[in-house]
Amino acid sequence: MELERPYLLFLGDVHDQLAAKVADGLYYWRPEWCVGQFRLPGCQADVGAPDLTIGQAREKGAKTLVVAVANAGGFLAPTWIPVIIEAINAGMHIASGLHVRLGSVPEIAEAARAKGVNLHDVRHSDRTFATGKGAVRAGRRLLTVGTDCSVGKKYTALSLERAMRGRGFKADFLATGQTGIFISGRGIAMDAVVGDFISGAAEWLTPSADPDHWDVVEGQGSLFHPSFAAVTLGLLHGVQPDAFVVCHEPTRRNMRGVTAPIPSISDVIHLVTVMGRVTNPAIRCVGLSVNTQHLEEKEALTYLRRLTNEHNLPAIDPVRFSSDPIVDRIEREFGEAA
Amino acid sequence: MELERPYLLFLGDVHDQLAAKVADGLYYWRPEWCVGQFRLPGCQADVGAPDLTIGQAREKGAKTLVVAVANAGGFLAPTWIPVIIEAINAGMHIASGLHVRLGSVPEIAEAARAKGVNLHDVRHSDRTFATGKGAVRAGRRLLTVGTDCSVGKKYTALSLERAMRGRGFKADFLATGQTGIFISGRGIAMDAVVGDFISGAAEWLTPSADPDHWDVVEGQGSLFHPSFAAVTLGLLHGVQPDAFVVCHEPTRRNMRGVTAPIPSISDVIHLVTVMGRVTNPAIRCVGLSVNTQHLEEKEALTYLRRLTNEHNLPAIDPVRFSSDPIVDRIEREFGEAA
Numbered sequence: 001m002e003l004e005r006p007y008l009l010f011l012g013d014v015h016d017q018l019a020a021k022v023a024d025g026l027y028y029w030r031p032e033w034c035v036g037q038f039r040l041p042g043c044q045a046d047v048g049a050p051d052l053t054i055g056q057a058r059e060k061g062a063k064t065l066v067v068a069v070a071n072a073g074g075f076l077a078p079t080w081i082p083v084i085i086e087a088i089n090a091g092m093h094i095a096s097g098l099h100v101r102l103g104s105v106p107e108i109a110e111a112a113r114a115k116g117v118n119l120h121d122v123r124h125s126d127r128t129f130a131t132g133k134g135a136v137r138a139g140r141r142l143l144t145v146g147t148d149c150s151v152g153k154k155y156t157a158l159s160l161e162r163a164m165r166g167r168g169f170k171a172d173f174l175a176t177g178q179t180g181i182f183i184s185g186r187g188i189a190m191d192a193v194v195g196d197f198i199s200g201a202a203e204w205l206t207p208s209a210d211p212d213h214w215d216v217v218e219g220q221g222s223l224f225h226p227s228f229a230a231v232t233l234g235l236l237h238g239v240q241p242d243a244f245v246v247c248h249e250p251t252r253r254n255m256r257g258v259t260a261p262i263p264s265i266s267d268v269i270h271l272v273t274v275m276g277r278v279t280n281p282a283i284r285c286v287g288l289s290v291n292t293q294h295l296e297e298k299e300a301l302t303y304l305r306r307l308t309n310e311h312n313l314p315a316i317d318p319v320r321f322s323s324d325p326i327v328d329r330i331e332r333e334f335g336e337a338a
Numbered sequence: 339m340e341l342e343r344p345y346l347l348f349l350g351d352v353h354d355q356l357a358a359k360v361a362d363g364l365y366y367w368r369p370e371w372c373v374g375q376f377r378l379p380g381c382q383a384d385v386g387a388p389d390l391t392i393g394q395a396r397e398k399g400a401k402t403l404v405v406a407v408a409n410a411g412g413f414l415a416p417t418w419i420p421v422i423i424e425a426i427n428a429g430m431h432i433a434s435g436l437h438v439r440l441g442s443v444p445e446i447a448e449a450a451r452a453k454g455v456n457l458h459d460v461r462h463s464d465r466t467f468a469t470g471k472g473a474v475r476a477g478r479r480l481l482t483v484g485t486d487c488s489v490g491k492k493y494t495a496l497s498l499e500r501a502m503r504g505r506g507f508k509a510d511f512l513a514t515g516q517t518g519i520f521i522s523g524r525g526i527a528m529d530a531v532v533g534d535f536i537s538g539a540a541e542w543l544t545p546s547a548d549p550d551h552w553d554v555v556e557g558q559g560s561l562f563h564p565s566f567a568a569v570t571l572g573l574l575h576g577v578q579p580d581a582f583v584v585c586h587e588p589t590r591r592n593m594r595g596v597t598a599p600i601p602s603i604s605d606v607i608h609l610v611t612v613m614g615r616v617t618n619p620a621i622r623c624v625g626l627s628v629n630t631q632h633l634e635e636k637e638a639l640t641y642l643r644r645l646t647n648e649h650n651l652p653a654i655d656p657v658r659f660s661s662d663p664i665v666d667r668i669e670r671e672f673g674e675a676a
Contacts, residue, residue, distance in 0.1 A: 231533040258470075275561070
């Protein structure tokens with residue numbers, strides 16, 4: 001992937017902040033790559049970047065319009081097409097992490113051809129994968145899992161990569177979704193892989209490595225989510241993690257986009273352990289990562305302390321506080337960096 | 339799908355009988371549709387149909403060559419291509435359930451164009467699906483699950499459809515794999531669906547129906563199989579079965595194609611129940627279906643009796659004996675046909 005930077009983040013007319021999580025993630029982890037955001041009337045999200053028109057963004061040097069939106073089904077709303085065409089006509093490349101390919105919209109394909117700009121569909125890989133083998137591979141792997149979608153699995157993995165590298169670990173964040181691919185410049189959008197090859201793609205993403213190397217893999221969905229658990233399980237089996245971290249959002253009442261209730265943290269630890277043993281009998285939970293943004297700071301600290309006691313595991317918020325307690329636990333369980 | 343019949347079954351040069359399960363299934367359930375089989379030198383499988391050359395098959399009226407082979411990855415072996423070209427040149431249509439599309443092989447595409455015959459890739463659907471919703475739907479659903487791949491999930495579902503219809507139930511077999519699609523003329527190859535849409539495709543396959551209607555759904559893979567569990571779980575969540583039957587092959591030692599051990603029947607019942615509750619809290623096991631072909635008859639009966647006592651569930655072999663005990667159980671748990 002060679003996306004030309006800087007970016008203009010396109011948020012469309014999404015109805016809540018979570019739907020703008022691609023833009024949020026990109027702006028949080030790579031603010032220096034983003035000149036601003038473009039929002040349609042009615043847009044309920046705001047990543048905090050300057051609101052710019054296409055013309056203003058071009059003046060600030062924007063090279064690529066990133067369709068930085070996540071929606072169930074990954075479709076392209078008809079209201080977004082004129083903006084994309086305008087950006088193309090202003091000479092910008094377009095990058096999207098949606099399921100639908102940019103080039104499948106005839107007007108977009110034609111405008112891009114006429115202007116000679118590139119259309120990047122980062123969710124799609126033209127690579128073919130083998131089926132998963134389940135064979136043991138060298139190297140260490142950590143996977144973030146969740147009680148739900150959109151609870152901080154990517155942030156937790158990126159934060160752990162940073163903290164582990166800070167202590168001298170060989171650790172690499174591995175993206176499994178569109179935003180992570182935008183942030184790290186590589187990865188596989190696991191939810192776009194054909195069913196038979198999901199665990200095989202996860203094995204390809206996390207190949208045999210030095211015994212002291214850590215892959216820190218961004219998880220997807222939740223084993224308890226009625227829409228997306230298939231991807232979650234294929235990823236778990238393929239990554240064969242030695243360690244996992246459960247991510248949670250304590251104010252959520254239902255699974256994202258459906259009416260199913262949120263499972264308990266204990267249920268997630270239990271089920272991930274049982275299912276993870278299929279490819280790694282030694283799998284274990286090394287921590288809990290909570291998105292406490294909707295709690296007061298004191299409330300958040302009390303909640304994390306309670307979880308730590310309840311589960312005998314470090315409980316952190318990697319954005320608000322620090323990931324160090326989980327790295328401490330990793331050092332205790334697997335040894336410090338050499 | 340409008341495949342022209344009768345078929346010539348192409349077995350290639352597969353190394354064991356299980357790899358010919360597409361041909362086996364088609365010939366077992368629809369012998370009247372098959373004029374014979376074509377095997378390459380070294381082929382270790384035999385479905386019991388007459389061995390015919392392409393010319394002989396044409397003389398017997400064969401209209402379509404069915405590439406009736408299952409391999410991990412669903413690829414087309416180079417040694418098969420000349421046979422497919424020969425069949426095309428003899429005027430036959432080609433149907434395949436492999437992942438790879440027939441038309442992606444230039445020689446095949448060109449020969450088909452030249453002769454004006456059709457290439458059918460039954461594993462691929464051009465339909466787009468929504469993501470799964472997990473909402474409760476009217477009607478009853480039964481899913482066959484397995485301790486492994488290739489243990490009789492399709493045979494069990496077809497046999498239950500037949501037995502349930504025999505007692506006046508409104509029951510329909512629903513195919514989720516290539517062979518089932520060849521046999522029933524409809525269905526979705528779940529393992530070819532993109533990860534994000536697996537449970538949504540399963541919901542589409544088993545829509546809201548009359549309260550007394552039973553969908554009898556062919557299961558796929560196993561929750562414990564390191565290659566294919568993603569598809570198994572998406573199917574389980576999407577079908578939201580009221581009832582499931584565990585299929586098992588008692589002489590198998592390792593999961594098909596990998597080194598992982600076979601899980602116990604109890605582990606499968608437990609895990610399917612736990613995970614199935616995500617979309618149907620009332621899910622329950624109504625029977626065990628065993629492929630006893632590698633046991634002597636007396637041994638098989640003893641084994642089934644032991645399982646029945648151990649699990650307090652009817653244990654049957656639908657091919658060798660009868661599916662009636664499971665239909666008895668369904669009547670007891672859910673009521674007889676109206």
